[in-house]
Amino acid sequence: MFQFEIQATCSNTGARCGCFHTPHGPVTTPRFMPVGTLGTVKGVTTSQLAETGAQMVLSNTYHLHLQPGEEIVADAGGLHRFMGWDGPMLTDSGGFQVFSLGDLNRIDDEGVDFRNPRNGSRILLTPERSMQIQMRLGADVAMAFDQCPPYPATENDVAEACRRTHAWLGRCADAHQRDDQALFGIVQGGCFPHLRDLSARTVASFNLPGIAIGGVSVGEPVEEMHQIVRQVTPLLPADRPRYLMGIGTLREMAVAVANGIDMFDCVLPTRLGRHGTALVGGERWNLRNARFRHDHTPLDPNCPCIACRQHTRAYLHHLIRSEELLGLTLLSIHNLTHLIRFTTAMGQAIRDGCFSEDFAPWEPSSRAHHTW
Amino acid sequence: MFQFEIQATCSNTGARCGCFHTPHGPVTTPRFMPVGTLGTVKGVTTSQLAETGAQMVLSNTYHLHLQPGEEIVADAGGLHRFMGWDGPMLTDSGGFQVFSLGDLNRIDDEGVDFRNPRNGSRILLTPERSMQIQMRLGADVAMAFDQCPPYPATENDVAEACRRTHAWLGRCADAHQRDDQALFGIVQGGCFPHLRDLSARTVASFNLPGIAIGGVSVGEPVEEMHQIVRQVTPLLPADRPRYLMGIGTLREMAVAVANGIDMFDCVLPTRLGRHGTALVGGERWNLRNARFRHDHTPLDPNCPCIACRQHTRAYLHHLIRSEELLGLTLLSIHNLTHLIRFTTAMGQAIRDGCFSEDFAPWEPSSRAHHTW
Known part of the structure; x- marks a missing residue:
C-alpha cells in the first residue's frame, strides 16, 4: 500500500511520471488534484468530477471539523462514503486555515488555540488532535500539522516555525495510527535556503510515504518559489511522491514538474469558474x-x-x-x-x-x- | 407531425395516457414538464435533466426576449441548439410574465406596451410579435399570446380578457407559420363558468394541435381550479393534448389527470430545491x-x-x-x-x-x- 512506482523519467529535466497506489485506487502522476473544501467540489457532482479526470480529491480538515464535524463524517463511514467519492482522497492538516482564517488566541509548542468563527467557542488544534480528526475523516492521505509562516517573515520567525513544524511532525508520526492512511510530511523554511535545506533533510529522515513542499504560494515571487523547489526536491527520497501545495497554473506546474514535483492542488479553477472565468x-x-x-x-x-x-x-x-x-x-x-x-x-x-x-x-x- | 395517440383510457375517470409526437421526439402523457426559464433548468445540466426523465422542457419567451434576445438564439440554430437540449421544447407566449412581472404602460386590443426592466426601453408585445419571437426561438410548441386576468377580477374584466384572448388567438393563428412548430391555444374565463364555456368552445373551434387551460394557479382556491378543469375538458377535442398551466403538486396533478389533463408545468420543484426543500x-x-x-x-x-x-x-x-x-x-x-x-x-x-x-x-x- 502507498507504493509509488516511477514509470518514466525525463532525461533532460527532473520530471518523472508514475503511479501512487492508495486504498481507493491509483493516482497517476504528475497530477492536479481538485479541492473539495467541505466534502464537495463546489457546484460539481461526483459523477461530473470523475469525468474531469480527477483522481485524488482534497478536502479541508479545518472546514470539516467546524461543519459537519468529523464524528458525523466518521458515522457515515468516512469521507469517501459521506461525500459519495470512491476515488483517492487527501485531507490537509487544518494548520494552514487556522493561520490564514482563524481568530488566533495563542500559538505555542503545544499547538494553536483559536476561536470557532461559527459560535465563538475555543478550539485547541495540536498535532495529535489534527491526526485524530484526519483519522476519523479517513482520507487515503493525511497531512502533517505544520506551521506555515506568512510572507514576508523574518529569518527568526521562519526558523521558529521550522523548529516547531519538525517537532510537530514527530508528534504527528507518533499519533498517526491508521495503516490504510498515509501520512505526508511538509517541508517549510520560507525563502531561506539553509532553513529549506534543514527542513527537507529533517522531513526526509522520517521515511514517510510522501512529502509536500509547503509555505509556497503565500505571496512570494514565483521565481523564488521555483528556486525553493529546485533546491528541495534533490534532498527528498526519489521513490516517494512530491506534492507542491497550492499551485495550479499551467506554467508553474510545468516548471515544477521539470523540477521533480508529482502532485498539485489549487482552489483557483473552481473559484475562477464561480466568477465566470x-x-x-x-x-x-x-x-x-x-x-x-x-x-x-x-x-x-x-x-x-x-x-x-x-x-x-x-x-x-x-x-x-x-x-x-x-x-x-x-x-x-x-x-x-x-x-x-x-x-x-x-x-x-x-x-x-x-x-x-x-x-x-x-x-x-x-x-x-x-x-x- | 404533432399527432396525439391515446394509448389507454381509465374506465372510471377521464384519465388517459398517450403519446404526443414532436419533431424532437415523443412526449408520453401524462407528463410533468420542467421549466427552464432562461434556456436552462436552474442548476441542472442537460444530461442531468435527461436523467430526471424529462421529455418536454419549457422556456420563457419574455425572459429570453430580454436576455439574450431571440436573434442570438436563432443564430445558434434555435433554442434546442442554444441550450444543448435535443428533446421536445415548449415556449410560453410572454403574456403571463408581461402581466405579472412587467412595468405595464398600456394594454389594448393591439397588444401590451411595457418597459424593459433591464434598460427602461419600451417594448410592444402583440400576438404577431409573440409569434415572431417564438418562431425565432424554434421550440416544438409555441403558446398563443393571451391575456390572463388576475384573481379575483370582476366578471366584466374577465369577459374583456376573454374577448381579447380569442381575438388574439385568431391573429396568432394567422401569424404562426412554422410547420415544425405546433401552436397551442389557451382557454381563459377566470372562475366564471359561462366565460370558461365560451372560451373552451371558441379555442376548440380553431382546430389546433393542443390546448392549454390558463388563468389557473393565480390565487383561486384549488377546488375552484378543479371545477374549472372538470367543466372545460369535456368541451375540448378528445384527440388533442390538454395542458394545465402552472400546476405541479402531486394531489392536484392526480385530480387533473382524472379530469382529462395530459401535461403540467411548474417552477416549484426547482424553486423549492434552491431553497433547500x-x-x-x-x-x-x-x-x-x-x-x-x-x-x-x-x-x-x-x-x-x-x-x-x-x-x-x-x-x-x-x-x-x-x-x-x-x-x-x-x-x-x-x-x-x-x-x-x-x-x-x-x-x-x-x-x-x-x-x-x-x-x-x-x-x-x-x-x-x-x-x-
Whole structure:
C-alpha cells in the first residue's frame, strides 16, 4: 500500500511520471488534484468530477471539523462514503486555515488555540488532535500539522516555525495510527535556503510515504518559489511522491514538474469558474465579456468536458450574464478538466520522451499547446 | 407531425395516457414538464435533466426576449441548439410574465406596451410579435399570446380578457407559420363558468394541435381550479393534448389527470430545491432541519435520482447548511425526478387499469404511494 512506482523519467529535466497506489485506487502522476473544501467540489457532482479526470480529491480538515464535524463524517463511514467519492482522497492538516482564517488566541509548542468563527467557542488544534480528526475523516492521505509562516517573515520567525513544524511532525508520526492512511510530511523554511535545506533533510529522515513542499504560494515571487523547489526536491527520497501545495497554473506546474514535483492542488479553477472565468489555452477569459455574445463556437474545441462538447461560448456568456447556477457549474467543470488534462499530457510527454521539448519551459506558444 | 395517440383510457375517470409526437421526439402523457426559464433548468445540466426523465422542457419567451434576445438564439440554430437540449421544447407566449412581472404602460386590443426592466426601453408585445419571437426561438410548441386576468377580477374584466384572448388567438393563428412548430391555444374565463364555456368552445373551434387551460394557479382556491378543469375538458377535442398551466403538486396533478389533463408545468420543484426543500412522499422536507444531521439514509429510498442513489440525508443537510451549490443542484434534480416519476406512474396505472383505484383521489396514504 502507498507504493509509488516511477514509470518514466525525463532525461533532460527532473520530471518523472508514475503511479501512487492508495486504498481507493491509483493516482497517476504528475497530477492536479481538485479541492473539495467541505466534502464537495463546489457546484460539481461526483459523477461530473470523475469525468474531469480527477483522481485524488482534497478536502479541508479545518472546514470539516467546524461543519459537519468529523464524528458525523466518521458515522457515515468516512469521507469517501459521506461525500459519495470512491476515488483517492487527501485531507490537509487544518494548520494552514487556522493561520490564514482563524481568530488566533495563542500559538505555542503545544499547538494553536483559536476561536470557532461559527459560535465563538475555543478550539485547541495540536498535532495529535489534527491526526485524530484526519483519522476519523479517513482520507487515503493525511497531512502533517505544520506551521506555515506568512510572507514576508523574518529569518527568526521562519526558523521558529521550522523548529516547531519538525517537532510537530514527530508528534504527528507518533499519533498517526491508521495503516490504510498515509501520512505526508511538509517541508517549510520560507525563502531561506539553509532553513529549506534543514527542513527537507529533517522531513526526509522520517521515511514517510510522501512529502509536500509547503509555505509556497503565500505571496512570494514565483521565481523564488521555483528556486525553493529546485533546491528541495534533490534532498527528498526519489521513490516517494512530491506534492507542491497550492499551485495550479499551467506554467508553474510545468516548471515544477521539470523540477521533480508529482502532485498539485489549487482552489483557483473552481473559484475562477464561480466568477465566470474560463481557462483557455493558458489565458483567463471572462465570459461576461460582450465579445462572446454572438460566438457560437465551443469554448475550447480541444476540450472533452461537457461545457465544451455540449455548449457554446454564446450560451456560457448568456448563463454568466443571467447569473445562472449552471454557468458556474459548467465553468468549474471546464477549468478542472483543463488543468487535469494538462498534467495528464505532461505525463504522456514524459513517457514519450518529449517532455523537455514540449513542456519545459511551457509557454502558451509551446508546441505542447497543440498536443493536449 | 404533432399527432396525439391515446394509448389507454381509465374506465372510471377521464384519465388517459398517450403519446404526443414532436419533431424532437415523443412526449408520453401524462407528463410533468420542467421549466427552464432562461434556456436552462436552474442548476441542472442537460444530461442531468435527461436523467430526471424529462421529455418536454419549457422556456420563457419574455425572459429570453430580454436576455439574450431571440436573434442570438436563432443564430445558434434555435433554442434546442442554444441550450444543448435535443428533446421536445415548449415556449410560453410572454403574456403571463408581461402581466405579472412587467412595468405595464398600456394594454389594448393591439397588444401590451411595457418597459424593459433591464434598460427602461419600451417594448410592444402583440400576438404577431409573440409569434415572431417564438418562431425565432424554434421550440416544438409555441403558446398563443393571451391575456390572463388576475384573481379575483370582476366578471366584466374577465369577459374583456376573454374577448381579447380569442381575438388574439385568431391573429396568432394567422401569424404562426412554422410547420415544425405546433401552436397551442389557451382557454381563459377566470372562475366564471359561462366565460370558461365560451372560451373552451371558441379555442376548440380553431382546430389546433393542443390546448392549454390558463388563468389557473393565480390565487383561486384549488377546488375552484378543479371545477374549472372538470367543466372545460369535456368541451375540448378528445384527440388533442390538454395542458394545465402552472400546476405541479402531486394531489392536484392526480385530480387533473382524472379530469382529462395530459401535461403540467411548474417552477416549484426547482424553486423549492434552491431553497433547500425536498419533495418526499407527498411532503416537503426542509433539509436544513437538524433532524437530518445524523440521518445517514437515502433521501427517498425509492427514488433513482443521484441525490438519493449516491448521497444521504446527512450529506444533503450538510450541503444545505454550508450553502454549497451542489445541495441546490441535487435537490432540484430530486424534486424534478419526483414529479416526473409520479406522472409516469399515473400513465402506467392507466395502462394497467388501476388508475382510479391507486391515484384518484391521490393521498399520501394511497396505495399508489407504494407503487412508484
